[in-house]
Amino acid sequence: MAMTDTTVLITGATDGLGRHTANRLAGLGARLILHGRDPERAARVREEIEAAGGTADVVLADLADLRAVDRLADDVLASHSRLDVLVNNAGVGFGRPGAGREESADGIELRFAVNHLAGLLLTRRLRPLLAGSAPARVINVASIGQEAIDFADPMFHEGYDGVAAYRRSKLAQIMSTFDLAAEFAPDRITVTALHPATLMDTTMVGDAQREPRSSVAEGGDALLRLVTAPETEIGTGRYYDGRQESRAHPLAYDPDARARLRDLSAELIAGALGRPA
Numbered sequence: 001m002a003m004t005d006t007t008v009l010i011t012g013a014t015d016g017l018g019r020h021t022a023n024r025l026a027g028l029g030a031r032l033i034l035h036g037r038d039p040e041r042a043a044r045v046r047e048e049i050e051a052a053g054g055t056a057d058v059v060l061a062d063l064a065d066l067r068a069v070d071r072l073a074d075d076v077l078a079s080h081s082r083l084d085v086l087v088n089n090a091g092v093g094f095g096r097p098g099a100g101r102e103e104s105a106d107g108i109e110l111r112f113a114v115n116h117l118a119g120l121l122l123t124r125r126l127r128p129l130l131a132g133s134a135p136a137r138v139i140n141v142a143s144i145g146q147e148a149i150d151f152a153d154p155m156f157h158e159g160y161d162g163v164a165a166y167r168r169s170k171l172a173q174i175m176s177t178f179d180l181a182a183e184f185a186p187d188r189i190t191v192t193a194l195h196p197a198t199l200m201d202t203t204m205v206g207d208a209q210r211e212p213r214s215s216v217a218e219g220g221d222a223l224l225r226l227v228t229a230p231e232t233e234i235g236t237g238r239y240y241d242g243r244q245e246s247r248a249h250p251l252a253y254d255p256d257a258r259a260r261l262r263d264l265s266a267e268l269i270a271g272a273l274g275r276p277a
Contacts, residue, residue, distance in 0.1 A: 004029035007082050007133070008227065009126075011063065011119070012090025014041040017141065017196060020220045021087070025227065026054025033076065033083075034058050035090065063090050063118035065105035066272035073125030082133040085227055086126060088119030088173075089141040095162035106272035109155040111162075113268075115169035120176050121269055127189070134188040137234070138180065139226045144195040144241055146171040146249040151260050174239055174248045175258050176265065181237030190236035196222045197242060218242075 008025055012018040014036035022032050026049040034049075034056050036042030042058045049056045057079070061072035076083065092114045095102070104113035123138050130136040147167035150156070156165050177193040184191060196219030222242045226234055239248040251257045270276050 002029050003228065006084045007031045007033065007080060008085040008087065009033040009035065009059075009076065009083055010087045010089055011035040011122070014038065014045050017200065017216055017219050017223065018087070018089045019045055020216045021089070021223050021227075022056070023049060023052070023054075024220060024224055026052060026056065028228070030054075032056040033080065035072065036060060037062050062105070063114045064092075064110060066113070066117060066121055066269060067105075069118045069121050070125065070273055073122055076126060077129055080129065083126060083129045084133050084136050086123060086130060086136075086138045087141065087223070087227070088122065088138065089223075090118070091115045091141070092166070092169075094166050097162075099162055101156060101160040101165075106268075108268055108272070109165060111165040111169040112155070112172065115166070116172040116176065117265060117269060119173060120180075120265060123180060123191075127184070131184075131188050135231055136189050137226075137231070138189060138191045139223065140173050140177050140191070140193045141223065142173050142177070142193040142195055142239070143167070143170040144198060146174065146252075148249065148251050149257070149261065151257075151264070154264055171249050171251060172261055172265075175252050175261050177239070178237050178252060179258055179262060184236075186236045190231055190234065192226055192234060192236065193239045193248070194222060194226055195239075195241045195246075196220070 008030050010018050010022050013022045013034040026032055034042055034045055039060055046056045046058050059072055059075050061068040063069055092111050102110040104110050145167045147164050149168050174193045177191050181191040200216050200219045225243055238245050
């Protein structure tokens with residue numbers, strides 16, 4: 001499928017699934033906006049894409065700082081006239097076994113901040129650009145590993161575990177996917193969540209000292225399908241396990257739980273930015 005008139009922003013594009021997908025989309029002719037945290041790594045990915053005949057711009061931000069996410073959105077809005085696809089791929093994994101609780105620059109539990117709040121804020125800020133490029137789509141790279149959020153201790157101060165924190169953040173990401181899909185006009189912006197593949201051979205999985213069970217290429221196939229397939233095939237407000245539509249954790253379909261998460265997320269983002277998101 002030719003994508004010569006398509007602009008795609010991929011967060012976490014300097015490694016793993018993001019880098020793999022960026023290269024494949026460049027081969028289809030897409031114009032890439034590559035997000036990374038490290039300027040040298042981002043430059044290397046841009047160079048390899050351009051060496052293969054593709055086109056790519058780089059935007060830099062630490063997604064553990066919501067003000068930096070806000071500035072990232074400003075940069076994209078100022079420098080690009082269209083955005084057809086936003087892939088919220090960047091994330092923080094389980095961490096090393098036994099590692100302690102971490103916080104973002106805003107004092108938010110790190111995995112909740114990066115895996116959920118950063119993508120939610122970026123999507124909301126880029127909504128006008130996406131809508132102006134309609135039909136556009138947002139793809140949230142989530143996980144089959146999901147765990148119920150403890151709303152009595154959403155920042156996981158008690159009994160912290162890195163795997164559980166990751167799974168809670170990924171469920172939050174899926175819950176916000178469903179909310180955004182209901183909020184956005186489906187003929188303008190579709191929003192889907194994807195578990196690309198289980199324990200891909202990535203740096204994140206290596207850091208967690210887990211044995212890979214699938215390849216980045218397998219996950220890339222699933223993600224590329226959501227980027228390129230017709231809207232009528234993909235739909236909106238759906239959760240995919242690889243190439244198949246699936247069911248997320250039951251809490252994702254609980255309207256009261258989603259309302260509590262919306263309120264919590266809005267409060268945390270507003271506190272970090274000093275204004276409503």
